[in-house]
Amino acid sequence: MQAKDLKRLDSLAGPLLVRLLPRRKKSAPAQAPRSALIIRPGGIGDAVLLIPALRALQAAYPACRIDILAERRNAAAFQFCAGLNAVHRYDEPGELRAVFKNRYDLVIDTEQWYRLSALVSRLVRARRSIGFATNERQRLFTDAVPYDMQEYEPFSFFRLLAPLGIDAPAELPVPFLELPDAARETAARFLARLGDQPFAAIFPGASVPRKEWGGARFRQVAASVALAGHATVVVGGKEDEDVADAIARATGAINLAGQTSLAESAAVIAAAKVLLTGDSGLLHIAAGLGTATLSLFGPSDAVKWAPKGDGHRVFASSLSCAPCARWGTIPPCAHETSCIDADPSEVARTLIQMLREGDRDTANVQ
Numbered sequence: 231m232q233a234k235d236l237k238r239l240d241s242l243a244g245p246l247l248v249r250l251l252p253r254r255k256k257s258a259p260a261q262a263p264r265s266a267l268i269i270r271p272g273g274i275g276d277a278v279l280l281i282p283a284l285r286a287l288q289a290a291y292p293a294c295r296i297d298i299l300a301e302r303r304n305a306a307a308f309q310f311c312a313g314l315n316a317v318h319r320y321d322e323p324g325e326l327r328a329v330f331k332n333r334y335d336l337v338i339d340t341e342q343w344y345r346l347s348a349l350v351s352r353l354v355r356a357r358r359s360i361g362f363a364t365n366e367r368q369r370l371f372t373d374a375v376p377y378d379m380q381e382y383e384p385f386s387f388f389r390l391l392a393p394l395g396i397d398a399p400a401e402l403p404v405p406f407l408e409l410p411d412a413a414r415e416t417a418a419r420f421l422a423r424l425g426d427q428p429f430a431a432i433f434p435g436a437s438v439p440r441k442e443w444g445g446a447r448f449r450q451v452a453a454s455v456a457l458a459g460h461a462t463v464v465v466g467g468k469e470d471e472d473v474a475d476a477i478a479r480a481t482g483a484i485n486l487a488g489q490t491s492l493a494e495s496a497a498v499i500a501a502a503k504v505l506l507t508g509d510s511g512l513l514h515i516a517a518g519l520g521t522a523t524l525s526l527f528g529p530s531d532a533v534k535w536a537p538k539g540d541g542h543r544v545f546a547s548s549l550s551c552a553p554c555a556r557w558g559t560i561p562p563c564a565h566e567t568s569c570i571d572a573d574p575s576e577v578a579r580t581l582i583q584m585l586r587e588g589d590r591d592t593a594n595v596q
């Protein structure tokens with residue numbers, strides 16, 4: 231089942247199904263959990279931004295067996311968090327049935343709005359359940375916690391650990407992702423022709439059309455970077471191959487789109503001096519690896535989703551209607567394509583500056 235189908239099913243049947251199940255009663259704090267199920271549907275970005283909280287849970291309860299219930303589209307992100315017991319897929323019926331056969335001390339539903347995951351958490355055999363109190367889903371948890379739309383998302387996930395007495399850090403530890411050695415070795419082979427030359431990684435793709443900036447604009451930036459004497463490497467999936475090939479042919483960039491796994495793409499980004507991308511899972515991977523980022527935001531709220539800290543620069547849409555995305559949904563709009571209105575010349579100048587100077591100052595560029 232596709233993500234859009236799950237969202238449609240949730241909107242049609244979710245509210246009714248939530249009300250049909252008995253309300254969970256708040257439970258008294260128990261002893262340290264020996265087993266936990268963490269539910270994380272959605273895309274790669276949310277999964278990556280959950281990892282700091284997962285690592286804090288592991289540190290607080292080192293003897294706890296932690297299982298993940300993810301989706302096909304984001305399950306691979308959890309390879310960047312060592313020490314997990316198993317990663318099951320939410321949208322694979324056989325794997326979901328296997329989860330229902332288990333018994334857990336604790337289940338944490340990290341979904342922010344949709345109800346189907348809250349239903350799953352209610353049906354899983356667990357003494358204690360934690361989730362966000364964003365709608366009627368809150369009645370299905372023993373501990374329902376508030377959600378703040380203006381809070382950087384990793385810290386929202388830490389709110390789910392507050393009932394366990396685990397506090398959020400003042401700042402996220404960086405790096406907070408771990409790369410497989412094999413992925414680093416593969417990336418090194420792909421990048422060998424660059425030697426020690428610093429380079430910018432470029433990801434021109436997007437999960438939805440409204441978050442796309444356009445291949446021609448990325449090509450213009452890459453051309454300016456090449457004229458300034460810097461190398462670029464294009465990353466992405468098979469769906470990005472045509473755009474990436476056009477960039478590479480016009481600028482001499484190394485094109486790795488469609489040639490690397492998620493972990494190998496992450497290893498390439500880890501070796502880059504800066505990543506240029508829209509609001510994407512690879513953006514959050516770069517932040518989690520400690521790589522500087524230059525990101526382009528349109529419908530999504532940069533306050534909520536853009537990386538924070540030294541080395542991250544943001545071009546946010548200047549349109550009066552932006553940001554408009556809410557709970558993972560972009561409303562119908564008069565703009566037929568992307569609402570990212572960043573000037574390619576300005577983006578190129580900023581990227582070249584970051585390559586030359588290692589710019590470590592965070593700023594929002596309007």
